[in-house]
Amino acid sequence: MENLQKLGAFGKNISASFTPFAARTQQLVKETLGQDVDKTQLPPDYIELEKRVDALKKVHNQMLQVTSQYSNEAYDYPTNIRESFNDLGRTVGEKVQLLSAATSPAEAQAALTAPPSAKPQPKTFSHAVARAALNASHTLQGEYAGAGEDPLATALEKYAVASERVGEARLAQDAQIQSKFLAGWSTTLNTNIMFATRARKAVENARLNLDATKANVKGGAFSLPGQKSQQHTLNDEDLTEEQRAKIEQAEDEFVGQTEEAVGVMKNVLDTPEPLRNLADLIAAQLEYHKKAYEILSELAPVVDQLQVEQEVRRHDSSGF
Numbered sequence: 001m002e003n004l005q006k007l008g009a010f011g012k013n014i015s016a017s018f019t020p021f022a023a024r025t026q027q028l029v030k031e032t033l034g035q036d037v038d039k040t041q042l043p044p045d046y047i048e049l050e051k052r053v054d055a056l057k058k059v060h061n062q063m064l065q066v067t068s069q070y071s072n073e074a075y076d077y078p079t080n081i082r083e084s085f086n087d088l089g090r091t092v093g094e095k096v097q098l099l100s101a102a103t104s105p106a107e108a109q110a111a112l113t114a115p116p117s118a119k120p121q122p123k124t125f126s127h128a129v130a131r132a133a134l135n136a137s138h139t140l141q142g143e144y145a146g147a148g149e150d151p152l153a154t155a156l157e158k159y160a161v162a163s164e165r166v167g168e169a170r171l172a173q174d175a176q177i178q179s180k181f182l183a184g185w186s187t188t189l190n191t192n193i194m195f196a197t198r199a200r201k202a203v204e205n206a207r208l209n210l211d212a213t214k215a216n217v218k219g220g221a222f223s224l225p226g227q228k229s230q231q232h233t234l235n236d237e238d239l240t241e242e243q244r245a246k247i248e249q250a251e252d253e254f255v256g257q258t259e260e261a262v263g264v265m266k267n268v269l270d271t272p273e274p275l276r277n278l279a280d281l282i283a284a285q286l287e288y289h290k291k292a293y294e295i296l297s298e299l300a301p302v303v304d305q306l307q308v309e310q311e312v313r314r315h316d317s318s319g320f
Contacts, residue, residue, distance in 0.1 A: 043258075046262060049265040053269065070182065076124060076125040092130045095134055105142065133157070181284070184273055199260055213246055
């Protein structure tokens with residue numbers, strides 16, 4: 001009961017100070033409390049535009065929630081891998097060059113050790129595979145010293161170099177997606193769609209102001225649920241010219257805000273940017289997979305040849 005009395009007093013205060021904000025608030029409270037008030041209805045076409053903008057906003061949020069991972073370098077880096085600073089200190093390409101120039105086991109081991117000023121290498125799955133393959137190759141070569149070249153060690157080294165190139169292609173893809181797709185869709189969400197939201201809010205305020213003006217002019221007082229207004233309600237023909245002018249001014253504002261919001265929402269829905277940005281995303285992915293295919297296509301026959309040569313040597317050494 002005390003809360004209802006406070007709410008009633010709040011309504012009276014609003015009626016006593018009929019500022020535009022207070023009037024809108026009073027009208028909103030009436031509608032929220034379910035009072036029998038005349039509520040101006042928005043055109044069906046306008047409501048349809050609102051639904052489409054809401055859907056577009058939802059789509060942007062859904063896609064960005066997932067694709068934002070392209071901004072995280074290690075999105076495919078296995079969590080169970082434990083690589084040290086020495087592992088990450090040099091690129092695989094640098095290590096291969098140093099290993100090929102090494103003249104002793106100590107120099108070969110030093111080639112795998114990072115210098116103090118080294119910048120950590122990328123943490124992608126392909127880079128991790130490259131580092132693992134090169135370390136595996138070095139392990140085999142160390143055990144194969146003096147017995148010639150181990151074909152598996154050779155294949156692993158070539159695979160390591162190729163995997164690092166695939167990893168670099170993935171990083172190039174990510175950079176393209178960040179600058180074109182993620183930036184584009186974030187701009188649409190945070191500017192165009194936000195402008196539409198503001199325009200819709202202006203329409204709602206104008207609508208509340210119109211209905212509040214009508215209620216105030218015609219005598220619709222604030223009352224609690226279950227209570228009847230004690231104030232006489234005027235009909236349209238009973239209004240003075242001044243009262244009609246107030247309502248017409250509020251109507252003009254409502255119509256103007258609605259027309260502006262329609263224009264803003266249509267612009268958001270008709271802009272080709274989201275589709276263009278999606279095309280950029282696909283192009284970046286296509287380029288990455290194309291490069292990965294080309295790199296592995298070059299590697300596969302080389303490893304196949306090493307396998308064939310090993311089979312021949314095995315056959316020859318068996319005497320059959």
